[in-house]
Amino acid sequence: MTHIAIVGAGPAGSVAASLLAQRGYDVSLIYRDPPEGYKAGETISPHGNDVFSRLGLESLFASGEHVPCPGNQSAFGSDGLYDVDFLYSTHGLGWHLDRLKFERQLINKAMQDGVRLFSGKSLESIERKELGWELVIADQLEQRTLQSDYLIDASGRNRVVLRKLGIPINKLDQLAARTAVFTLTEQTSDRRTMIEAAEDGWWYSTVLTGARRVVMFFGDAGDDQFRSCGNQRLFLNNLRLTAHVWPKLESELNATGSMMGPTLRSCERDASKAIAEFSTKPVSTSWSHRIQGSRWIAIGDAAMTFDPLSSQGIYTALCSAEKAVDQIQALTKRSSLGRDVRHSDYVDWAESQFSQYISERTKYYKMEQRWADRRFWLSRHSMPMMAAI
Numbered sequence: 001m002t003h004i005a006i007v008g009a010g011p012a013g014s015v016a017a018s019l020l021a022q023r024g025y026d027v028s029l030i031y032r033d034p035p036e037g038y039k040a041g042e043t044i045s046p047h048g049n050d051v052f053s054r055l056g057l058e059s060l061f062a063s064g065e066h067v068p069c070p071g072n073q074s075a076f077g078s079d080g081l082y083d084v085d086f087l088y089s090t091h092g093l094g095w096h097l098d099r100l101k102f103e104r105q106l107i108n109k110a111m112q113d114g115v116r117l118f119s120g121k122s123l124e125s126i127e128r129k130e131l132g133w134e135l136v137i138a139d140q141l142e143q144r145t146l147q148s149d150y151l152i153d154a155s156g157r158n159r160v161v162l163r164k165l166g167i168p169i170n171k172l173d174q175l176a177a178r179t180a181v182f183t184l185t186e187q188t189s190d191r192r193t194m195i196e197a198a199e200d201g202w203w204y205s206t207v208l209t210g211a212r213r214v215v216m217f218f219g220d221a222g223d224d225q226f227r228s229c230g231n232q233r234l235f236l237n238n239l240r241l242t243a244h245v246w247p248k249l250e251s252e253l254n255a256t257g258s259m260m261g262p263t264l265r266s267c268e269r270d271a272s273k274a275i276a277e278f279s280t281k282p283v284s285t286s287w288s289h290r291i292q293g294s295r296w297i298a299i300g301d302a303a304m305t306f307d308p309l310s311s312q313g314i315y316t317a318l319c320s321a322e323k324a325v326d327q328i329q330a331l332t333k334r335s336s337l338g339r340d341v342r343h344s345d346y347v348d349w350a351e352s353q354f355s356q357y358i359s360e361r362t363k364y365y366k367m368e369q370r371w372a373d374r375r376f377w378l379s380r381h382s383m384p385m386m387a388a389i
Helices: 011-022 048-054 099-112 160-165 232-239 245-255 264-274 313-333 345-365
Strands: 003-007 026-031 067-069 071-075 082-085 094-096 116-119 122-129 132-138 143-148 150-153 169-171 175-183 193-198 201-208 212-220 275-282 286-288 296-298
Touching: 003 011, 003 132, 003 143, 011 026, 011 099, 011 313, 026 099, 026 143, 048 313, 067 201, 094 201, 099 116, 122 160, 132 150, 150 160, 160 296, 175 232, 175 264, 193 245, 201 245, 212 232, 212 245, 232 245, 232 264, 232 275, 245 264, 264 275, 296 313, 313 345
Parallel strands: 003 026, 003 150, 026 116, 071 193, 150 296
Antiparallel strands: 067 094, 071 082, 122 132, 132 143, 169 286, 175 212, 175 275, 193 201, 201 212
């Protein structure tokens, strides 16, 4: 039986593990334990339902762990809010995922499908053998060696396997996110997402499960406005200047009794108290110089990452897992797992997806012309020159 080792148990890694096990492969899923708290990537647009159905994941949404998303509002290219209603979508409603619960659900499904789990393990080293790989994995107590015929990098932006293979990583921008999670005393009834453009970036806000709302500012890491949001107090100072995101949050905090008084000073003080988590992380567009080779393949964010404005990270990650499994099965049937693949159906699909994304990214950012002379917007108003995946 062909053994496949997958490094990383995000959506792409866990789904690939399940699909491979269902097709008769011996699969090991190697991953670090996920951190507690908030994890970004929580909103799925309606077309995500198609891939959920195709992959047999509909039951994950019947437990009430995730909240339906009826639409979004955006002040992008104009001062006023523009509404998009999902109620009339042929794909159904979108979803606000509890990302950590979603990933645990996928890991549990992989285990039920017969995948061998190596939880809390990190990949220390890989060595190519004549007919596969020797992997050394470890935790704080022990290390062990695994033999594998094929290797999948599903480790996200860390690209653990690709970096050990010496594959170059290309980065298009320096986009990063400041994130604040606010605790409310009750779940808000408005479940739409909100986007608001700003002089040097854009704001995003949406409801989370468990009576919480997340607010994020996206900007280039070196820009002044991004640096000016570097702690909770400065973040709130900038948030208060927004025309839509702050009033929405303020009204919810007032409505739920989280605010202690009507004055601006008390609102700021109590909003600060309502912040349960505050963090910063890179979210740049990037792609790996190669995503497939002899006895290895990269999927999900390890292959390519997307601007959060596109809302396609998880959707494309799941599709990449599906496409990669089809590719591995085709190679197995041809006894070609060891072939040094540079062009394949999977690579062609990924290049097409990324090219289309870059075009749509440019088109959407060009909608915002109010600050067209600012470096953040100017750098995104033209198609970038870039090498293929």
